[in-house]
Amino acid sequence: MRQSRIATFAAGAAVVAVTVAGCSPSDTDDDAGPVTLETWISQDMETLFPGDAGSYDPISVLDVVYDGLVRYDPETTEPYNYVAESIEPNDDNTVWTITIKPDLTFQNGEPVDAEAFARSWNYTADGDNGLYSNYFFSIIEGYDEMQPETDDDGNITTPGAADELSGVEVTDDLTLEVTLSSPFAGFATMLGYTGFFPIAQECLDDVETCSKQPIGNGPFQVTEWQQSQELTAEKWADYPLEETPGYDAIHWTEYATGETAGWADFKAGDLDLSFPPTAEVESAKNDPDLSQRYVEAPGAALTYLGFSFYTDGPWQDIEFRKAISMAIDREGIISSLGSGQATPADSWVVPGGVPGGEAGTCEWCTYDPEAAKAALEKAGGWPEGEKLQISLGDDEAEVEYFTAIGNSIEEVLGIPYELNVDPDYFTTRAEHGYDGVFRNNWFPDYPLNENYLSFYAAGSEQDSQFGWYSKEFEDKLDEAAAAPSLDESVALYQEAEAILAEEFPTIPFRWSFSATYYSERLTNVVLNPFSGAPILRAVEVAA
Amino acid sequence: MGRYILRRAVQAVGTLLLVMLLLHLLTTVAIQLNGNPAQAFFGDKVATAAQIAAVEERFGLDDPCYDQVGNPCLGPFVERLGQYAQGDFGTNLRGREVSDIVATAAPNTLRLFCVVLVTWLALGMLLGSLAARRRGSAGDHGIRLTSVLIDAFPVFVLLIVYRYVVAVPLHGWAERTFGEDSWPPYWFKPSFDADHPWATVLVPGILLGLAGSAAFIRLVRASQLESYQGDHVRTARSKGLGERHVVVHHVVRNSSVPVVTAVGLTFAEALGGAVITEGLMNIYGMGGVLWEAVRNDDVGLVLGVVTLLAAVTVVVMILVDIAYALLDPRIRYE
Numbered sequence: 001m002r003q004s005r006i007a008t009f010a011a012g013a014a015v016v017a018v019t020v021a022g023c024s025p026s027d028t029d030d031d032a033g034p035v036t037l038e039t040w041i042s043q044d045m046e047t048l049f050p051g052d053a054g055s056y057d058p059i060s061v062l063d064v065v066y067d068g069l070v071r072y073d074p075e076t077t078e079p080y081n082y083v084a085e086s087i088e089p090n091d092d093n094t095v096w097t098i099t100i101k102p103d104l105t106f107q108n109g110e111p112v113d114a115e116a117f118a119r120s121w122n123y124t125a126d127g128d129n130g131l132y133s134n135y136f137f138s139i140i141e142g143y144d145e146m147q148p149e150t151d152d153d154g155n156i157t158t159p160g161a162a163d164e165l166s167g168v169e170v171t172d173d174l175t176l177e178v179t180l181s182s183p184f185a186g187f188a189t190m191l192g193y194t195g196f197f198p199i200a201q202e203c204l205d206d207v208e209t210c211s212k213q214p215i216g217n218g219p220f221q222v223t224e225w226q227q228s229q230e231l232t233a234e235k236w237a238d239y240p241l242e243e244t245p246g247y248d249a250i251h252w253t254e255y256a257t258g259e260t261a262g263w264a265d266f267k268a269g270d271l272d273l274s275f276p277p278t279a280e281v282e283s284a285k286n287d288p289d290l291s292q293r294y295v296e297a298p299g300a301a302l303t304y305l306g307f308s309f310y311t312d313g314p315w316q317d318i319e320f321r322k323a324i325s326m327a328i329d330r331e332g333i334i335s336s337l338g339s340g341q342a343t344p345a346d347s348w349v350v351p352g353g354v355p356g357g358e359a360g361t362c363e364w365c366t367y368d369p370e371a372a373k374a375a376l377e378k379a380g381g382w383p384e385g386e387k388l389q390i391s392l393g394d395d396e397a398e399v400e401y402f403t404a405i406g407n408s409i410e411e412v413l414g415i416p417y418e419l420n421v422d423p424d425y426f427t428t429r430a431e432h433g434y435d436g437v438f439r440n441n442w443f444p445d446y447p448l449n450e451n452y453l454s455f456y457a458a459g460s461e462q463d464s465q466f467g468w469y470s471k472e473f474e475d476k477l478d479e480a481a482a483a484p485s486l487d488e489s490v491a492l493y494q495e496a497e498a499i500l501a502e503e504f505p506t507i508p509f510r511w512s513f514s515a516t517y518y519s520e521r522l523t524n525v526v527l528n529p530f531s532g533a534p535i536l537r538a539v540e541v542a543a
Numbered sequence: 544m545g546r547y548i549l550r551r552a553v554q555a556v557g558t559l560l561l562v563m564l565l566l567h568l569l570t571t572v573a574i575q576l577n578g579n580p581a582q583a584f585f586g587d588k589v590a591t592a593a594q595i596a597a598v599e600e601r602f603g604l605d606d607p608c609y610d611q612v613g614n615p616c617l618g619p620f621v622e623r624l625g626q627y628a629q630g631d632f633g634t635n636l637r638g639r640e641v642s643d644i645v646a647t648a649a650p651n652t653l654r655l656f657c658v659v660l661v662t663w664l665a666l667g668m669l670l671g672s673l674a675a676r677r678r679g680s681a682g683d684h685g686i687r688l689t690s691v692l693i694d695a696f697p698v699f700v701l702l703i704v705y706r707y708v709v710a711v712p713l714h715g716w717a718e719r720t721f722g723e724d725s726w727p728p729y730w731f732k733p734s735f736d737a738d739h740p741w742a743t744v745l746v747p748g749i750l751l752g753l754a755g756s757a758a759f760i761r762l763v764r765a766s767q768l769e770s771y772q773g774d775h776v777r778t779a780r781s782k783g784l785g786e787r788h789v790v791v792h793h794v795v796r797n798s799s800v801p802v803v804t805a806v807g808l809t810f811a812e813a814l815g816g817a818v819i820t821e822g823l824m825n826i827y828g829m830g831g832v833l834w835e836a837v838r839n840d841d842v843g844l845v846l847g848v849v850t851l852l853a854a855v856t857v858v859v860m861i862l863v864d865i866a867y868a869l870l871d872p873r874i875r876y877e
Contacts, residue, residue: 043827044835046637054586130597132584147593153607156596227639228647228827229737253734256822256831264706264733268714424578430589441587455589465589 034234034248035543037522037536038272040262043228043254049211050197051124054132059194060533064250065216065233066197067241069098069117070188074538077354077447077530079189082241083112083198083217085174087191092482093183098176098191104217106200107236112217114170116198122164123204124195133195136445139187141167141179183482185489189448219244219537228254247541272519272541273534281341290517295534297527298343299512300350301443302452303398305405306506310432310467318504319379322364324437325507326372327412330365333404334510337397341515345508348497349449353529356449356490361501362508369412376413387418389436393425402439405509429465440465440506447530449493453477453500468505544868548861555857562853563846567620570842575612579604580636580840602636603843623846633843635836641847644832649851651735652817652828654744655751659813660806662752663759667802670756671763672795678768686764690757698754698816702823705750706733735826747824751816755809762805766798773797799870807863810856 041057053062069087070079081087085099104112123129125137127147137143145162167179180187190196198217203210214222219241220233231252235244253271255261266274276284284290305324307315314320330344346366351359364371376382388409392402399421406417422428429438444451457474458464476499480492500506514532518525523540527533574580581599582590590598599605608616626633632641674686710733717727729742736743770776771794779789818830829848836844867874 046639054588127593127597130594130599130601134594134597135588135590147591148597150592150596153610154592154596154599155605155607156593156600226647226737227643253825254827255734255825256827256835261825262734264711267711268733269718270714270732270734423576424582426582426585426587427578430582443587 035246035541036249036251037247037539037541038251038253038270038519039534039536040255040271040274041231041252043256045227045231045254047211048214048222048225049131049203049207050194050199050214051120051129051131051133052211053194056531056533059531060536061222061231061233061252062194062197062214062216062218063533064218064220064536065214065222066194066218067216068192068194068197069100070192071243072192072447072528072530074526074528074535077528079192079447082192082243084191087188089185089187091484093185093187094180096178096180096187097171098178100174100176102174104240105238106198106215106217107221107238108200108202108215110200110202110215111173112198113173114176115173116200117176117196118164118168118170119201119204120197120199121168123199123207125165126160126163128159133193136190136193136195137165139180139182139184139190140165141181143167143181183478185481185483185486186446186448186450188486190446193446220250223249230254243537245537245539245541247539250536266517266519269519272522273516273525275516284517293518293520293522293525294515295518295525295527296513296515297529297532298350298353299514299532300353300447300530301441301512302345302348302350302508303401303439303441303510303512304345304348304506304508305437306440306466307437308432308434308467309461309464309505311435313436314379314382315436317379319375321504321507323372323375323379323413324409325362325364325504326366326368326375327409328405328507328509329367329408330509331367333401333408337400337404342513343511345511348500348506348508349452349494350444350511354444354447354449354451355486356494356497357452358494361497363501364504365508372412376415382413382415387416389420389434390417390438391420391422391425391428391434391436392439394421394423398439401510432465432467443512444530449490449497450477450480453493453496456500456505466505468503470499470503470505473499473503544865548865551861551864555854555861558857559850559853563624563850564620566846566849567623567842568615570837570840570845571609571614571616572612573840574604574609574842575614577840579609583839602638603634604636619842623843627850632847635844636839636841641844644844645829645848645851648827648829648832651740651744651826652821652830654740655748655817655820655826655828656810656813658745658748659752659755659816662749663756663806663809664802666753666756667759667763668795671760672767672790674760674764675767675771675794676790678771683764686760690760693753693757696754698751699819699823701750701754702747702820705746706823710746733824735824737827743824744826747820747826751813751820755813755816758809759802759805763798763802766801767794770794770798796870800867803863803866803870807859810859 041061045057047053048058048062050062050066053059067083069082069084071082072079083101083104085101088097100112100114106112121137124131124133125140125143125146127134142162142165146160146165148156148160149158151157169177171177200215203215212225212227219236219239221236222231222233225231231254232249234249253262260275260277262271262274263276263280265271307321309316334342334344347359347361349357351357390402390406392398399419403419406419409415410417428434442452454477456464457477461467461469473496476492476496480489480496483489483492512532514527516534521542524538526535526538528535579599581595581602581604584598606616606619608614608618623633634640635644670686674683677683710731713731714728714733717731721727726742729736729739730745732743776789776793779793817828818834820826821828821831829852833845833848836848
């Protein structure tokens with residue numbers, strides 16, 4: 001009896017050992033199998049519902065699963081009609097008539113018609129659903145009636161009165177008439193964003209399932225999502241439109257610790273796209289073979305410094321703000337931290353990344369210690385014995401950057417600083433809780449220079465996150481929004497940026513940066529100049 | 544024995560409730576101090592009050608107590624216990640079912656632990672027994688030196704070196720030698736592969752097990768040495784029993800009680816090692832889930848996962864106690 005217990009234990013261990021060894025991997029692709037692009041996303045992707053997808057990963061997945069009314073030119077980022085046959089504004093850009101191409105369907109066979117867009121927009125615009133992309137619809141008439149009311153403590157008192165946007169009207173099967181609450185020449189540009197994708201009725205009937213198993217209208221169909229581990233999408237055989245790549249499937253491995261986690265897998269040949277961890281950036285760059293398979297592009301996200309205009313301080317004087325800006329050695333800080341994975345910023349709109357974006361619009365964004373000292377003197381200097389507060393959230397990499405910024409300011413201007421790392425940063429910032437300088441970051445939602453500028457226009461000092469207001473600037477934005485054509489509008493937005501540059505309420509610091517290495521199997525790897533993601537629809541994969 | 548297990552189970556429930564309350568209080572304070580996680584949903588975008596309120600409601604953060612520092616938020620806690628009683632473990636901060644997360648993550652961690660346990664026992668018993676048997680020999684010294692070296696080598700260094708230096712060439716070599724459609728390339732894959740979980744967890748598990756095995760080797764050696772000198776072994780030998788029988792039945796078995804105790808105690812500790820291994824090898828497991836949940840002040844997820852882990856630990860402890868009785872006839876729980 002006793003002997004048998006020991007035997008059972010040993011047998012148990014043996015079972016484990018045998019299971020581990022197994023016999024043969026069952027589902028390994030043979031040579032004739034489908035051609036699969038192997039790429040990665042982060043492990044924290046929670047949803048694939050278009051109206052709720054606000055971050056890089058779901059947006060890049062949904063870009064191949066869904067088709068929007070417009071898509072963006074990979075080189076110029078300008079929109080062109082894709083699912084839309086035509087998008088026409090009225091004279092003052094307030095009413096937009098959208099015609100949809102005929103005979104398009106979702107992957108479940110439901111028609112992609114005007115109703116499919118209207119139901120998607122209404123659901124996302126309904127504030128009671130608490131979706132990420134809700135705020136995009138504030139431009140459409142009837143949005144306010146769909147939002148819940150809250151009391152002073154931020155609790156919902158009454159849900160939104162309406163369930164549908166009064167400004168969205170389905171005039172026939174393939175035509176939508178959209179009335180905006182104020183003129184906007186760039187409305188068509190917005191329509192390619194994830195939040196504006198259509199959804200099938202089956203999806204709306206069971207949003208929870210649909211957010212894991214999307215029913216798209218794009219070239220790829222999600223076949224399996226083992227959430228937090230891997231996601232597979234296969235080519236949709238009946239895809240009616242032209243922008244679909246030659247390979248058969250995309251497999252995303254989910255990594256817990258960001259994009260560099262897959263580097264070992266990339267080197268082992270199990271991943272087609274990857275970027276090395278900081279320690280290996282140099283050796284990858286110097287590898288003659290690897291460096292042939294590399295693409296990079298400046299990113300579109302701007303990190304910049306804001307001032308608390310709502311408190312008294314030297315920053316009320318533009319000369320002081322100039323002094324701070326010219327005291328920051330952007331070039332030096334960026335090259336010494338993060339192995340150059342950023343670009344120094346000298347404009348408020350990303351140069352080359354969106355229509356209207358130009359480099360060098362900021363006159364005082366170059367490191368110039370002498371001019372900085374002169375400007376500080378002109379501003380009356382820094383009050384004796386005080387410290388400049390520099391506030392930001394508790395992100396380790398950002399703390400490093402902002403320590404370097406503080407040091408640069410202290411070294412050039414002799415202004416002692418104190419870093420205020422605030423875990424409740426977003427709330428404090430929204431409540432005007434800072435005194436001094438604070439970090440800001442802007443990732444644009446759609447490629448138009450307007451998107452980098454209009455959030456400054458809050459209508460008053462109290463409503464602005466910086467406490468800054470300029471009537472001239474806001475009037476220019478209104479003029480641009482009502483311009484007769486997009487090109488004229490873009491030019492007028494550039495003038496608005498010039499006003500911003502003149503009044504200098506914020507200091508551009510750095511642009512994000514995107515780069516990737518790719519495997520020998522891939523060709524035509526192009527980064528989207530706007531999002532920085534590899535354009536999966538364009539990649540060619542050898543079998 | 545039955546009554547003993549029942550008593551232990553009742554104690555366990557009490558312990559569990561205490562652990563849950565403690566965790567609930569800690570995470571609640573974290574939310575109150577770090578700000579409402581609903582704000583983080585919007586990241587850098589400035590959201591309106593209505594948008595934040597809607598997101599709070601959607602993810603169950605709308606109880607005003609989360610905004611009042613020092614409020615123990617017992618209401619949501621009791622509500623959660625009620626849900627647990629009905630088998631509903633709630634959702635994380637982004638609406639994903641906690642039971643779904645655990646169902647995906649727990650099997651991976653269990654696989655890792657299985658390999659670790661087999662490695663511990665295999666190495667510990669084998670090398671420890673050998674060293675005890677040949678006490679004072681060159682082999683004994685060699686084994687003891689090895690165990691010190693293993694101890695001195697941090698597990699994350701072992702894993703990083705393996706992943707970045709060894710695995711990539713080994714994976715390529717295995718693919719060329721055995722072909723792509725064979726097991727060896729999977730054994731040496733630098734990251735976990737959810738489609739081949741056992742094969743890709745094998746080497747990381749062995750490495751993690753190796754790192755923890757030093758203590759086992761020394762423990763087995765010491766306790767077997769004691770047995771070799773015991774009266775019962777002398778008696779067995781003088782009865783004329785074969786050496787093999789004496790070793791297996793009177794030395795190894797008698798010296799197993801402390802080893803089983805150590806397995807039980809190290810089990811909980813191994814989760815710490817699992818966080819590192821899972822993170823480095825990209826295994827989606829309980830360690831990594833818990834790590835992220837704590838970082839994000841995800842009360843629901845932290846509570847769900849820790850409750851489960853605490854339950855498992857309690858069960859393991861009971862199993863260890865039962866194993867005592869099976870191994871040592873002198874121990875009875877009546």
